[in-house]
Amino acid sequence: MKNQPKKEHPTEKPGLHPRNRHRQRYNFAELISTFPALRPFVRLNEYQDESIDFSNPAAVIMLNKALLKHYYDIDRYDLPSGYLCPPVPGRADYMHHIADLLGSCNSGTVPVGPKVKCLDVGVGANCIYPIIGNKEYGWSFVGSDSESAAILSAHKIVEDNFHLKETLELRLQPHAKDIFRGIIQKDEYFDLTICNPPFHASLQEAQSGSLRKLSNLKNKRITKPTLNFGGVNTELWCEGGEEKFVQKMISESKQFSSSVFWFSTLISKSSNLKSVYTALKQAKAIEVKTIPMAHGNKISRIVAWTFLTPEQQRSWINARWVGLVSTTSAGASPV
Structure with a gap:
């Protein structure tokens, strides 16, 4: 193929959060x-x-x-064959946006340190959100997953990277259809929960999506599915896809309304927002936030909700966040 003229690129990738370390082009x-x-x-x-x-x-x-x-600071990072190897810049954006959500409740100051506790629903074999959240904000994490192989892989990453040992606890979800039940324990409190739910509703749909993605990357029609970022079945699809998974999450979150300040999840398909908002209304969420995200041509959003009243939110902040001062307040300059 004949070389094209050298392309002029913007100095920063459009759409990424101001504190995202990956706003600049990769310095190889x-x-x-x-x-x-x-x-x-x-x-x-x-x-x-x-x-x-x-x-x-x-x-x-x-x-x-x-x-x-x-x-x-991750020295060793090995994943089992076929498991999801997530693109880091987009995952970092979730953590920075959700940090700003906490900061918006705390006079613009993001609470930092291990006293801030986060539950990663579906931590996967890769541990990506706890790695980023701990590095950027010092938060502690519980990572849950219904796949024992994923938990074993995550354990290996923790063992290979000593600084994660005191800040990340991994829990196997004993019932694959449950989300918070069996994970959030009695008298346990989380400042936030995060989740990247299965996107597709079937294996066939997941493979079709992979073919479209590869065809776009190669600029030609690809007929054999190859997952360039990997992903086993439970990471990519579940019955009913993203919509049904998040509806289940919202329904179950009501049972833990006083145990979590902010529940949150990625919503990749904008067409699912209507049913998500309906489910939140039925669950009687007190407050709902939708946070837009963009990474190149990919548009998604975080939906977050809480069952705490404004008075209960102030009590939570006074009991758990006072003194957790951040050097980087919500919306501040890049790190």
């Missing part, structure tokens, strides 16, 4: 210096820019390992 020289194993996967693209082949699962995994080592 720095990443390779930190993680030399990335070097064989970096090549010049058609515009003569350094890049990787994002349709190649091995290249994507190596890029993520380099990012996690360079920015988040």
Whole structure:
């Protein structure tokens, strides 16, 4: 293929949160210096820019390992074959936006440190949200998952990265159809819950989505599904897809209304928002927030809800957040 003229790029990627470490274009020289194993996967693209082949699962995994080592102090990061290797910049955006939500309740100051406790529903084999949330804000995490193989992989990441041991607890969900039941214990309190729910409603739908994504990356029709970011069945699809999963989450969250300040979840499909808002109304959520997110051409949003009244919110903050001062307040400059 004939080389295209070198393309002028904006200095920052559009849409990412102001504190996201990945707003700039990837500096491959720095990443390779930190993680030399990335070097064989970096090549010049058609515009003569350094890049990787994002349709190649091995290249994507190596890029993520380099990012996690360079920015988040993760020395060893190995995932079982087929498990989701999530794109780091988008996952970081969730953590920064949800931190701003906490800050908005706290006079613009994000509460930091291990006393802030977060439940990651479906932590997966990759532990990505606890890794980022702990590095950026010092929060402690409980990660739950219904897949024993995912929990074992997550345990290995914790064991291989000593600084995670005191800030991340992993719990196997004993009943695959439950979300909070069996995980949130009696007299246990979480300042927030996060979740990246299964997107698709069937394996066939998941494979079709992968084919569309790869076809766009390759600029040609791809007929064999290959998951460049990986993903086993339970990570990618469940019966009823994202819509039914989140409806179940909302229904179950009502039973833990006084145990959690903010519940939250990603909503990838805007068409699901109507049913999500209906479910929140039926559950009698006191307050609902929708936080838009954008990463390149990908548009999504976080939906967060609480059952605490304004008075109960003030009591929660006074009991749990007083003195947890952040050097970076909500909406502040990049780190």
